[in-house]
Amino acid sequence: MTLHRFVSRRGKPAEIYSDNGRNFVGAARELSKFTDTQNIALTEFTAQQNIKFNFTPSYSPHFGGIWEAGVKSAKYHIKRVMGNSHLTFEEILTLFAQVEAILNSRPLCPLSTSPDDFLFLSPGHFLIGRPLNALPARALENEKEPQLKRYARLEQIRQHFWLRWQKEYICELQIRTKWKTNKAKLKVGDLVLISEDSLPPLCWSTGRVTRLYPGPDGIPRVADVQTTVGCYRRPLVRLCPLLDDEDTELKNLDSSTGGVC
Incomplete structure (x- = not known):
């Protein structure tokens, strides 16, 4: 939903940069479980839209x-x-x-x-x-x-x-x-x-x-x-x-x- 709101306001980004915080890691884990159980490929959606995700290493906010x-x-x-x-x-x-x-x-x-x-x-x-x-x-x-x-x-x-x-x-x-x-x-x-x-x-x-x-x-x-x-x-x-x-x-x-x- 956050990604949809962002795209609706600013348009589709080519790359998304984010830190590797625990909340993001936990959200990615929950999304992977959801896609496995519901058989909905959210990752395919981002691949089709040509959105590249870039995560910084853990415990390195200076990146x-x-x-x-x-x-x-x-x-x-x-x-x-x-x-x-x-x-x-x-x-x-x-x-x-x-x-x-x-x-x-x-x-x-x-x-x-x-x-x-x-x-x-x-x-x-x-x-x-x-x-x-x-x-x-x-x-x-x-x-x-x-x-x-x-x-x-x-x-x-x-x-x-x-x-x-x-x-x-x-x-x-x-x-x-x-x-x-x-x-x-x-x-x-x-x-x-x-x-x-x-x-x-x-x-x-x-x-x-x-x-x-x-x-x-x-x-x-x-x-x-x-x-x-x-x-x-x-x-x-x-x-x-x-x-x-x-x-x-x-x-x-x-x-x-x-x-x-």
Whole structure:
């Protein structure tokens, strides 16, 4: 039933990756017993649909680093923003769908190298072919919980999750390795993610670097960034370069050789 729901929502996948947890092993054992007694070949269904299953080894969750990291970050912040809130099944289902949209809206890399293009590639492009958006809502982060109705309380939880998670994601993009490796510097024309405060959920501020201002040591620490609403001058600590082709190839090489992706 889970597989049918997934296919109905997202379409038929070519490959399915999953860990080798005890619950999955037990489910596979129960399914094999059911097919033997009922004479229904569920495995033939997957074979006919050309779905390839890939299970990681037992007791090795690090083999699924990409999706496990996303699950971990989501669970970490959901626990803290929900607290002891008592949500109905419909409310928690809505919250999980909104959290899913937030995670799938994150910028990955530029869509093109054009200096006039401020669009970025996100997981939403692979799911629906365009960026994921959210309905507008008033800011409720500073409102007192007892004064809110249930719908407003659910929106407040979503906004708290967005504030926590997007700051964590930006910090991951801003990892400074200048004292470890000689990494390529920010260049004019690069698409960057601008760290801004009080942005609504699923809204990412991006722009193209138009000018760099080097200091006396020749290292730039301030840049002019052209956005869709104007040109802003920001310090480099507030700018997060998105992955370019060279960085993507390097990360793919690291992951294929057992490194951290």
